[in-house]
Amino acid sequence: MAVTRIFFNARLKTMMILAAVAGAVIALRLVDIQVLRHNAYLKMAERNRTQILYQTAPRGRVFTADGVAVASNAPAFSFYYLSAGRKDPEYLNQLAHDLAPHLKMSEADVLSKVEKGVKTGKATLLAENLSTKSTMALQELQLYYPGVYLIEETKRSYPYGGFASHLIGYIGSMDEREWQKRDQSMGYRLNSKIGKNGIEKKFEKKLKGRDGGVFLEVDYRGRVKSIIQDKKWSAGSDVYLTLNFDLQRAAEEGLKKSKTGRGAAVALDPRTGAVLALASAPAYDPNIFVGYSDEDNPKQSKKINEYNLAVQGIYPPASTFKIITAAAALEDGHLDVKRKINCPGHYNSGPRVFKCWSTHGPVDFFDGVSNSCDVYFYVVASETGAAAIERVERKFMFGRQTGIDLPGEKAGNLYGPTRRARNKTYWFIGDTLNLSIGQGELLVTPLKMAQFAAAVASRGNVYRPYYVEKIVSNQTGKTEVLGKTDILQKADLKPQTYDLLFKALKHTVDDGTARRVKIKGLDVYGKTGTAQNPHGKDHGWFMAFAGKEGEEPSIALAVFVEFGEGGSSAAGPIARAMLEAYFHLNKPAEKKATPQNNPRSAEDYDELLRSAD
Known part of the structure; x- marks a missing residue:
């Protein structure tokens, strides 16, 4: 009995100790909650509701x-x-x-x-x-x-x-x-x-x-x-x-309504390099990603075409490149602009006969440029040499990126005898003739051609294109200026070379293949191009720069219509609409005139322009 009582007392004592410890823990917890960390638990309780x-x-x-x-x-x-x-x-x-x-x-x-x-x-x-x-x-x-x-x-x-x-x-x-x-x-x-x-x-x-x-x-x-x-x-x-709203819209609408609805149009300020328009077609509507969730939006594929043809599409520049060939010949000093070269509609290089898009007869420098006579440039290039053409090509940074801050820009491809020599391969007369009219292995983007047009318009300044002028904070009101003029390179041609190029390109607009952009009150300079395409219909180019009459050029542009067949017929109307939008002109196009050196009707001439280089 005594042993049992001792055991019971010990167990009771243990239970009392445990109860005391539990009470102490509870008391400490209450002190912690109500005193020590009262504010913390109060906030926690507030957060719970x-x-x-x-x-x-x-x-x-x-x-x-x-x-x-x-x-x-x-x-x-x-x-x-x-x-x-x-x-x-x-x-x-x-x-x-x-x-x-x-x-x-x-x-x-x-x-x-x-x-x-x-x-x-x-x-x-x-x-x-x-x-x-x-x-x-x-x-x-x-x-x-x-x-x-x-x-x-x-x-x-x-x-x-x-x-x-x-x-x-x-x-x-x-x-x-x-x-x-x-x-x-x-x-x-x-x-x-x-x-x-x-x-x-x-x-x-x-x-x-x-x-x-x-x-x-x-x-x-x-x-x-x-x-x-x-x-x-x-x-x-x-x-x-830096975009001009009316100009950008004119470019986009023109591309959308073009023969194929595919292409690009880029316009730059030749005085600064600012991008005035940059359009790529087909475009897409970004609203498809942000439509109201409770509206019956038509089910549209979110797989959009993000390919920016303006900076990623590379094509031969065709006859727009004849400006480079002309500049090389003028820089050489042996080109007589009054000399007439007969165009029978073809040129016999020996191994091969190269055709011209028309039979022009005797043409001098200005008629050769304005009527885009291939034979004239075949002869000039043969006498000038491919190396001289490549030197001028490099001055304008062909084969290199424009430097615009956009992802995926293609550099194109420089075409000339230097790389062939470095690779210990031959350069043939046919390569020189193809180079002279912008065909062969030469490749450019529409943005590059706009940069080139701006460089010619500014008489040699190859600007880095930029498209953001400034960023303004809505929180601080601070303005961060990003638009800065940056000359990447100077195409240092003789002043008289630029003078003759301007005169020839003006003649092309007034009386030649670029006459679609002849606009009263403006001094417009332009060049057409039709790029041969072995995979389908030819591509159309139109390159131009312009300013108010008597003033320096304030816009330079390049328009490209994929599979457009002719530069004048496909890209020309878009270029004209862009110039009219930029200079706020809405007058109807002037009646087309028949060139004096071509006794065809205007309708026949337009048809021929579709195949002109």
């Missing part, structure tokens, strides 16, 4: 040089479910049933998101990018269903559709892998919209604003009791381009 709804800041706008917003923002709404107290299936099913039609979602998808919110207890985004049409019905539903909340945001909008789409780009949702790579201090969240291409991607950090948010106090049923804090967003910085 606080929901945060983030508001995406408006992206910075994109303006043309003349102040037209070509990328802006439109009102949009996001719809949230704040975890409510009721969790019974009947209630949740009814909620999903009533919300689904207004969210343009299936009941199953809405229910899945609502159940997720119930499980996590956090604010759950049911739908974003809703139009104002849905807001009235959704606001009414807020009265019947606790825990649903509508918040105003913005969405990206491109008011002119595919305007400069290859330059401006588009936005899209960020996936988890992209999110992990992003600077988290900028407030990115999963599914944040970011630039995927073009300016939207390149200037993402500038265009992205600082997000805001609404801090809500909710009760145990998820109903909003009050707004604790409304943190306002700050819009992103605005980007100002």
